[in-house]
Amino acid sequence: MADTSGDPFRVLIACILSLRTQDTTTGPAAARLFAVAATPETMRRLPAARIAKLIYPVGFYRTKARVILGICRDLLERFGGRVPDTIDDLLTLNGVGRKTANLVVTMGFGKPGICVDTHVHRISNRLGYVRTRTPEETEMALRARLPRRFWIGYNDLLVAFGQNVCAPISPKCSTCPVRAICRRVGVTSFR
């Protein structure tokens, strides 16, 4: 992800940028945006078209510009210009779902959390680690297993594994470190 320096607002915005897009272009896009505006107050004054141009070419750039402005307005009107630090409060922001809320809580506020993207959801089931139907169910199941003391990095590990090894298409089973405990070595179409 982009360098967000532990600033919850930057984490939040970077999360929005990375929704439903491959995460290679979002870092530079976030950097360009933050160079112009890095707080709800300043970002809110940017026209949507300006934001859209700054964050291009991330997918959904027009939609995301609108969402970002809505979030800035909400933060200012309902949260005193601060990013809330609980899942429940975060979920009241339009454009923020469970994945984003968890990411803000963990990366922005340094609290334990589980962010379940489709990678995490997929590999957890593919490996037989859990048996869940929705990402939310996976989140709850993984939360129960979150290491108490060494939880930092746990989530990143899952995501990285899902991106680089246990990929949705052409998973690298031949070099997979957990090949021995996987029930679906060589299965390429599991979702």
Place this chain on the structure above:
DNA sequence: AAAACGGGGGC
């Protein structure tokens, strides 16, 4: 050229 891919909202 075509299909796969990824969160969230509205219904």
Place this chain on the structure above:
DNA sequence: GCCCCAGTTTT
């Protein structure tokens, strides 16, 4: 539960 949102990446 189903459909929509727009663009990049993979096949």
